[in-house]
Amino acid sequence: MGRVVLVTGVSMDLGRRFARQLTHLDDVDRVIGVDVLPPRGDAGAVQFVRADIRNPVIGKVIAREQVDTVVHMSVIASPGPAGSRTSMKELNVIGTMQLLAAVQQSPNVERLVVKSSTAYYGASSRDPAMFTEDMGPKREARSGYGKDVAEVEGYVRGFSRRRPDVSVTMLRAANVIGPLVVSPISSYFRMPVVPTVLGYDARLQFLHEHDLLGVLQQVTLDPVHGTFNVAGDGIMMLSQALRRLGKPTLKVPSFAMPQVGSLVRQARLADFLPDQIGFLSYGRGVDTTRMRTVLGFTPRYTTPEAFADFATSVAPGALSASRVEAAEQLVRGTLSGRGSAGA
Amino acid sequence: MPDAEIIPLGAIGTSGRPGRGSGRSNPSSSSRSLAPKQRSQRRSAAATPPEPESTVESGAEPVETAPPPLTPLRPPAATEERHSGGGPGVPLTELIAAATGAAKEIFGDSWEPRLAAFLAFCRRRLTGDYEVDEYGFDPEITERFLIAALRPIAQKWFRIEVRGLENIPLEGGALVVSNHSGTLPLDGLMTAVTLFDETGRHLRPLGADLVFRMPVVSELARKGGATLACNDDAERMLRGGELVGVWPEGFKGIGKPFSERYKLQRFGRGGFVSAAMRTGVPIIPCSVVGAEEIYPLIGNVPSLARLLGVPYLPVTPLFPWLGPLGLVPLPSKWLIEFGEPVRTDSYDAGAADDPMLVFNVTDQVRETIQQTLYSLLMQRGPVFGS
Numbered sequence: 001m002g003r004v005v006l007v008t009g010v011s012m013d014l015g016r017r018f019a020r021q022l023t024h025l026d027d028v029d030r031v032i033g034v035d036v037l038p039p040r041g042d043a044g045a046v047q048f049v050r051a052d053i054r055n056p057v058i059g060k061v062i063a064r065e066q067v068d069t070v071v072h073m074s075v076i077a078s079p080g081p082a083g084s085r086t087s088m089k090e091l092n093v094i095g096t097m098q099l100l101a102a103v104q105q106s107p108n109v110e111r112l113v114v115k116s117s118t119a120y121y122g123a124s125s126r127d128p129a130m131f132t133e134d135m136g137p138k139r140e141a142r143s144g145y146g147k148d149v150a151e152v153e154g155y156v157r158g159f160s161r162r163r164p165d166v167s168v169t170m171l172r173a174a175n176v177i178g179p180l181v182v183s184p185i186s187s188y189f190r191m192p193v194v195p196t197v198l199g200y201d202a203r204l205q206f207l208h209e210h211d212l213l214g215v216l217q218q219v220t221l222d223p224v225h226g227t228f229n230v231a232g233d234g235i236m237m238l239s240q241a242l243r244r245l246g247k248p249t250l251k252v253p254s255f256a257m258p259q260v261g262s263l264v265r266q267a268r269l270a271d272f273l274p275d276q277i278g279f280l281s282y283g284r285g286v287d288t289t290r291m292r293t294v295l296g297f298t299p300r301y302t303t304p305e306a307f308a309d310f311a312t313s314v315a316p317g318a319l320s321a322s323r324v325e326a327a328e329q330l331v332r333g334t335l336s337g338r339g340s341a342g343a
Numbered sequence: 344m345p346d347a348e349i350i351p352l353g354a355i356g357t358s359g360r361p362g363r364g365s366g367r368s369n370p371s372s373s374s375r376s377l378a379p380k381q382r383s384q385r386r387s388a389a390a391t392p393p394e395p396e397s398t399v400e401s402g403a404e405p406v407e408t409a410p411p412p413l414t415p416l417r418p419p420a421a422t423e424e425r426h427s428g429g430g431p432g433v434p435l436t437e438l439i440a441a442a443t444g445a446a447k448e449i450f451g452d453s454w455e456p457r458l459a460a461f462l463a464f465c466r467r468r469l470t471g472d473y474e475v476d477e478y479g480f481d482p483e484i485t486e487r488f489l490i491a492a493l494r495p496i497a498q499k500w501f502r503i504e505v506r507g508l509e510n511i512p513l514e515g516g517a518l519v520v521s522n523h524s525g526t527l528p529l530d531g532l533m534t535a536v537t538l539f540d541e542t543g544r545h546l547r548p549l550g551a552d553l554v555f556r557m558p559v560v561s562e563l564a565r566k567g568g569a570t571l572a573c574n575d576d577a578e579r580m581l582r583g584g585e586l587v588g589v590w591p592e593g594f595k596g597i598g599k600p601f602s603e604r605y606k607l608q609r610f611g612r613g614g615f616v617s618a619a620m621r622t623g624v625p626i627i628p629c630s631v632v633g634a635e636e637i638y639p640l641i642g643n644v645p646s647l648a649r650l651l652g653v654p655y656l657p658v659t660p661l662f663p664w665l666g667p668l669g670l671v672p673l674p675s676k677w678l679i680e681f682g683e684p685v686r687t688d689s690y691d692a693g694a695a696d697d698p699m700l701v702f703n704v705t706d707q708v709r710e711t712i713q714q715t716l717y718s719l720l721m722q723r724g725p726v727f728g729s
Contacts, residue, residue: 125552125555125556125561125571126552126555126571126573127571128571128573128575128576128579129477129478129479129570129571129575129576129579130477130575130579132575135575197558198558198559199557199558199559199560199561199562200558200561200562201479201561201562201565201566203475203477203478203479203565234474234477235475235476235477235479236475237475237479237481239471240471240473240475241471242471243468243469243470243471244470244471244472246470253558254558281561282555282561283479285477319469321470321472324466324469324470325466325470328462328463328465328466331462332458332459332462334439334442335439335442335443335446335458336455
């Protein structure tokens with residue numbers, strides 16, 4: 001008999017695609033997608049249950065459908081369709097509490113997979129170059145997504161103490177990027193002129209959407225208890241990433257960044273949140289040794305490759321590679337042509 | 344002609360508007376009397392600002408004999424017109440010839456391949472086509488920009504003499520431990536430049552978190568290969584086989600008064616020793632003589648330093664009295680000596696957690712550096728000698 005998987009957060013693109021991908025697997029009997037809003041694309045054979053994980057209805061769904069695997073993917077990085085920051089926090093934190101409470105009541109559940117984020121580690125000047133799983137944030141996030149993630153992880157740890165028989169896998173994913181991903185960071189890179197923090201250059205790590213779905217599927221079918229950083233190999237600097245896109249940048253002093261951020265948000269250019277300023281200044285790197293050795297997962301895309309794939313979906317900026325090359329050819333052609341004629 | 348020399352009265356501060364610095368848009372009576380003709384026309388021009396430009400552009404002659412208030416407006420407009428007009432301007436071919444000449448001047452006789460390489464470098468930088476390691480180290484920009492800029496300072500300004508290079512392993516991890524002095528951490532930069540020039544290895548400095556908190560400095564430090572001075576990063580770098588540099592005196596050493604020069608301060612908590620023990624790499628003591636004299640620290644403004652969030656605000660004989668000029672370091676003579684490596688691979692696994700052993704090794708390294716400093720000082724001769 002195959003498994004019955006419950007996936008939260010299917011109204012978002014990645015959640016929906018992951019749920020649909022599961023329905024194609026032989027080991028999985030049924031996939032139940034739960035969210036407040038219906039999925040916006042083709043959900044295939046996923047049974048959609050419109051339920052708010054913030055209220056106890058979710059417990060009834062788990063009991064009635066005899067769910068044995070829960071994949072929690074609805075911790076969101078930006079308010080987006082949920083509306084305000086308050087409702088985002090409600091959905092992230094209260095939603096996780098309710099979901100875990102329901103799972104704790106259920107005798108059938110054997111596996112819990114939580115898609116967390118490397119935002120857990122925060123971003124500050126005192127960060128080590130690469131965070132390993134047993135390090136905590138150097139500066140506790142006081143608001144925003146980072147705080148939500150830290151609280152969610154706290155509840156998950158509490159759950160795993162109370163239900164030691166359930167295998168709990170927590171995946172701290174680096175910024176997920178790809179041609180189809182809509183996230184604060186992807187909308188940031190899509191701006192025509194990109195504001196960056198003057199005098200700082202962030203170190204970035206990306207995880208390709210394909211690899212996120214791959215690692216989620218692997219731990220859903222073959223669970224490994226524990227917490228794992230998941231990111232593509234290598235590091236890119238923010239300035240380097242923007243140059244690869246050919247985007248002109250606007251250097252803004254860090255004290256003026258919140259104002260610029262709110263302007264960008266008002267203009268609906270990008271979901272630019274104040275807690276991202278630290279990330280855009282210092283960036284973050286995570287060590288993925290445990291992902292390779294314990295989890296046995298190797299991402300197909302490195303950080304630069306994932307970014308290159310994302311770049312194919314972005315309209316090239318004013319300083320695109322082809323233009324720079326054309327300029328180089330022009331200068332070389334003009335000078336060397338003249339040089340040989342003169343000699 | 345003398346008239347033309349006196350004319351720039353307008354430059355005193357009307358920001359290009361007519362008048363003699365009164366700030367009003369109407370020219371003063373004296374400036375009106377200076378301008379001989381077109382009086383009525385200019386009065387109307389004063390009322391509508393865009394007009395003066397058009398009147399000036401129409402007449403090419405007034406460039407030399409222009410009425411005084413309008414001179415500040417002239418130069419950009421005039422050059423623009425000559426180039427675009429093309430009539431009496433510089434022909435394109437001559438411009439190219441000049442550029443070719445400049446390329447020859449800069450890159451020498453074999454300028455063509457060199458120019459091609461330079462353009463390729465510019466293209467790689469502009470399109471982001473380069474690699475950085477996990478600490479954000481950018482070897483290309485470090486070698487071609489940072490080290491190239493610092494090299495003349497090391498060789499010509501401080502006339503650095505280096506000894507004991509045979510103690511630097513050509514490959515594998517090693518921890519260079521150095522004294523720290525000089526108000527600004529120039530000694531670290533100079534050690535890195537010297538090591539790269541002599542051995543071809545990049546010194547990867549461990550910096551205080553203040554370095555990574557400051558704008559611009561933070562960006563350059565990461566690109567230059569530095570990372571935060573914490574045990575996680577130090578051990579990670581040493582395991583990765585890097586040549587890591589550490590200055591355990593920290594701000595106590597670099598910000599000590601001139602009267603205490605060449606007296607080593609406490610060597611932190613010995614974290615560098617335990618990092619080296621855990622990774623089994625040798626510790627190479629490094630003694631730098633000369634950095635103490637570049638900015639003799641004779642005073643400090645603690646309250647202002649606290650306000651700015653820096654550990655000290657230096658007062659030197661030249662700074663802040665001479666302003667930015669006071670930031671020019673005094674040209675003292677430098678000697679850098681790398682001592683015999685202290686091996687740590689013979690200790691057993693738990694040694695790094697034995698505080699007494701760590702203190703002993705820390706003291707041994709500190710004593711070696713102190714003794715080397717004294718003997719180097721004896722050998723150096725006059726501070727500013729050759």
